[in-house]
Amino acid sequence: xxxxxxxxxxxxxxxxxxxxxxxxxxxxxxxxxxxxxxxxxxxxxxxxxxxxxxxxxxxxxxxxxxxxxxxxxxxxxxxxxxxxxxxxxxxxxxxxxxxxxxxxxxxxxxxxxxxxxxxxxxxxxxxxxxxxxxxxxxxxxxxxxxxxxxxxxxxxxxxxxxxxxxxxxxxxxxxxxxxxxxx
Numbered sequence: 001x002x003x004x005x006x007x008x009x010x011x012x013x014x015x016x017x018x019x020x021x022x023x024x025x026x027x028x029x030x031x032x033x034x035x036x037x038x039x040x041x042x043x044x045x046x047x048x049x050x051x052x053x054x055x056x057x058x059x060x061x062x063x064x065x066x067x068x069x070x071x072x073x074x075x076x077x078x079x080x081x082x083x084x085x086x087x088x089x090x091x092x093x094x095x096x097x098x099x100x101x102x103x104x105x106x107x108x109x110x111x112x113x114x115x116x117x118x119x120x121x122x123x124x125x126x127x128x129x130x131x132x133x134x135x136x137x138x139x140x141x142x143x144x145x146x147x148x149x150x151x152x153x154x155x156x157x158x159x160x161x162x163x164x165x166x167x168x169x170x171x172x173x174x175x176x177x178x179x180x181x182x183x
Contacts, residue, residue: 035082037090040097042066042078048100053092058084114178121147121174122154131181138181150174 065077
């Protein structure tokens, strides 16, 4: 009777369940995820597709799927795109799609900072001094005029009756001026 002694080198390659490769179910889930990603790519415009890291063969397969009119032909072409997605950099493509869909977090954070600065400028005169110190090349007179107009607009909006639309022209103009200044 012989007993097998587990080799420590081979145990390092096993997953938590003791298997040395992905299960069939996991492989199937991965393939369906790639197929879904391929379907998303088929819905994109040609300009957006050119911005992605796609092989020429995958790009042409996607464009053919976009032009295929019949339902069954489109289904087959979509599955072919899914198959070609196995060799594509799926994580990079997903990241770029996420940026297009949701905007980048950095852009969102920058917009929130500009909105906060705009609100501070409307309530605090020292905020303008700080802004002009940070940006000495800024047009101080134009900024003061925009802030004055936005403050006047805010006072008028505070006196509105319920149901009346508030004015936002100068409020938005101040934001655009700050955005141009930060660019």
